[in-house]
Amino acid sequence: MSDPEVGTNQLAARLTVTAALLLGISTIVLFTAIPGRAGRFALLAVVIVLGVAVFAAGSRAFGRFSYTVGPTVCRGVGGGAIVLGAYLSGPLLVDAVGETSLTTSVLLTFLPAFLALLVLALKGVGAGVVGAAVVAPTVLVLLLAANGAGPGTTALCLLALAVAAAVVAVPAPSSWSTAGISAGAIAAAAAVGGGATPLGALTGPPVFDAMPEPGMRALVIVAGLVLLALFGALAMLRRDTAGGVFVGLALVAPVPMLVHDQMVSGRLDSAAIAMAVVPLAVAIAVACAVTVGSARQLAGRLAGWLRPSGSTTVPALLSVAGVTAVVFAAQPLPSLVPDIRLQGAIAVVLLAFAVVLALRLCGMPGAIVAAAALIGLQTMSPWRRLLAGLVEPGGDPFAHLKVIVGATVVAAVAVTWLLLRRHRHVGVVVAAAYLLAGTLADLVRAISLLGGWSDRESVWVTTTIVPLLILGLPAAVAALVARAAPTRVAGQAVAALMVVIGGFSLFKALLRTFSGANPGEPTVLTPTDFTTLTSLDQAGGPVAFGVAGLLLVAALATLSTTRHASAAVVAAVMLFGVGGTQVVLGIALQTGGGAAFDLVQWIVLGVSAVVTAAAVVTVRSSQSPLAAEEARPPDGPLPAAQA
Incomplete structure (x- = not known):
């Protein structure tokens, strides 16, 4: 039986999605071109109203539009339009108010988008749930910073938010559980300093590094890691992919330094000891549960409490x-062991243990360990520490680089091949793509250094964007044309990951351009960005073509949602689409002046009009639900869209 969420006309669905993407780009172009605030407010009002109408059409099973393109397409297109209009209205409200307090500016900037995401979450849209969960702790941090809150106050407020999220997430599995796990993991990780808060993972030093009181630092670390362990258990037991991603990013990122190849000297203090307490306690509890029957029964009852009718097993x-x-290996080890090479050796042993365990275990338990090992291999880069000082330059200043990059590439390819042969789970595929993207960027960076490349813009594009295109384009094409559902899902997930990494890399470049901040080396959210591009002010054709390539990946991945819905793809496109389009428009205006901007504007508007007209004609010429009902044999089954 066909999927009732898929429309009866795939051509109409794909034309509708393509038209929606082009109309979204046209909205950004017109928003930039219209000079007055009144005109911009009117444009955004029209976009939001149309989005509400299209979203509402998804709930009318017997409407022609929903019947033809599918309810999923209606909700995705309508929800995207609502969020786009709300997102663009935030800065416009700040501009309309004029000079005001920093707190008011933060609220006006984020409140429209947060309300739009919250409404979509209440309507059951997965991207809205995750988006609202991401925005909430980020806005809290910005508001606390705007009001001059100290690091201790900020950390305690974030922990309070994480506790509230746990209260929401624990009672029962639902969409609110996903929201609680995601928001709680981000808040707890931001408090500890390890994590996935977008601003902190790009720029921050950790909150606890600025705390003068050892007792406060230890309290924040232990409480944050305990909460992260709770959210991780919830995500594992409830098969919550979105929540698991945020927990994984928080736990596997090195703390206290987020830079994946930063060498941290041993620093045995209260923070280091506190950071080791929770992992060691978990390891002891697991050993007891595996070897002692009564402890295993207790673990089973705990799993049943966290997931009704759930239990636990030895695997x-x-x-x-x-x-x-x-x-x-990621968190307490760098602070506990002063010798860098010993750090690397222990990290390699621990990662090898995880890889062997993943190869021995089957099913979901093995897939979880495999994904953690792949991500950890990228974020920690243990070879840099293990091989430090072991290579004699011998007149070659790049001897260390050659050996380290060579070992990194060989290890990444070997581990990826072994784990993907054993586990074809989509999470393992995505983790492998994450590792390969960072490894490719590292390899290209080494080649650029050995080759003496001097053009910073070209180096940034080849190291930051090209690896994402190498992995993202085939994944997006596979998501679009593959017949097997697992291949489509994996392709969508990998394409969404590449687009998200590109979006955060652009965000880093924008931070350097407009604020003078220096986010530093690759981080957990931007594994391919080596910051060779200091500013977008001087960016030209290479950057524009690289960003356009990622926009193509986003478009192909979005088209694949007509056959299989994907909240990850929708969220990734919303994250990257606005910033990517604005960067391309800015480069066109900077390099070619007003004439180039006008040319791009009219091309986008013209193509959007043609594709939109084709979509309307295709939908109108498709069979209506009433006609399908009349053509149905008296005893024949209902079409899937009406069933």
Whole structure:
């Protein structure tokens, strides 16, 4: 039986999605071109109203539009238009108010988008749930910073938000559980300093590094890691992919330094000891549960409380042990061991243990450990520490670089091949793509250094964008044309990941351009960005073509949602689409002046009009639900869209 969420006319659905993408780009172009605030407000009002109408059409099963293109397409297109209009209205409200307090500016900037995401979450849209969960802790941090809150106050407020999120997430599995896990993981990670808060993971030093009181630092670290362990258990037991991603990013990122190849000297203090307490406690608890029957029964009852009718098994407990080994290598190890090479050796041993365990375990437990090992191999780069000082330059200033990059590439390819042969789970595929993207960027960076490349713009594009295109374009094409559902899902996930990495890399470049901030080396959210591009003010054709390539990846991935819905793709396109389009328009205006901007504007508007007209004609010429009902044999089954 066909999927009732898929429309009866795939051509109409794909034309509708293409038209929606082009109309979104046209909205950004017109928003930039219209000089007055009144005209911009009118444009955004029209976009939001049309988005509400299209979204509402998705709930009318017997409407021609929903019947033809599918309810999923209606909700995706309508929800995207609502969020786009709300997002653009935030800065416009700040401009309309004029000079005001920083707190008011933060609220006006984020409140429209947050309300739009919250409404979509209440309507059951997965992207709205995750988006609202991401925005809430980010806005809290900005508001606290705007009001001059100290690091201790900020950390405690974030922990309070994480506790509130746990209260929401624990009672029962639902969309609110996903929101609680995601928001709580981000808040707890931001408090500890390890994590996934977009601003903090790009720029921050950790909050606790600025705390003068050792007791406060230890409290924040232990409480934050305990909450992260709780959210991780919830995500594992409830198969919550979105929540698991945020927890994984928080736990596997090195703390206290987010830079993945930053060498941290041993620093045994209260923070380091506190950071080791939770992983060691988890390891001891797992060992007891595996070897002692009564402890295993207690673990089973705890799992049943966190997930109704759930239980635990020895493989599941071993998977927790594997993840704990990766977490220990990422977080407390650099502070506990002063010798850099010994750090690297221990990290390699722990990662090897996780890889072997992932190869031995089957099913979901093995897939979880495999994903953690792949991400940890990228974020920690243990070879840099293990091989430090072991290579004699011998007159070659790049001897260390050649050996380290060579070992990194060989290890990444070998581990990826082994784990993908064993586990074809989409999470493992995405983690492997994350590792390969960072490894490709590292390889290209080494080639550029050895070749003496001097053009910063070209180096930034080849290291930051090209690896994303190499992995993202085939994934997006596979998501669009593959017949097997697992291949489509994996292609969508990998394409969404590449687009998200590109979006955060652009965000880093914009931060350097407009604020003078220096986010530094690659971080957990931008593994391919080596910051060779200091500003977008001087960007030209290479950057524009690179960003346009990622926009193509986003477009192909979005077209694949007509056959299989994907909240990850929708969220990634919304993250990258606005910034990417604005960067391309800015480069066109900077390099070619007003004439080039006008040319791009009319091309976009013209193509949008043609594709929109084709979509309307195709939908109108498709069979209506009433005609399909009349053509149905008396005893024939209902069409899937009406069933």
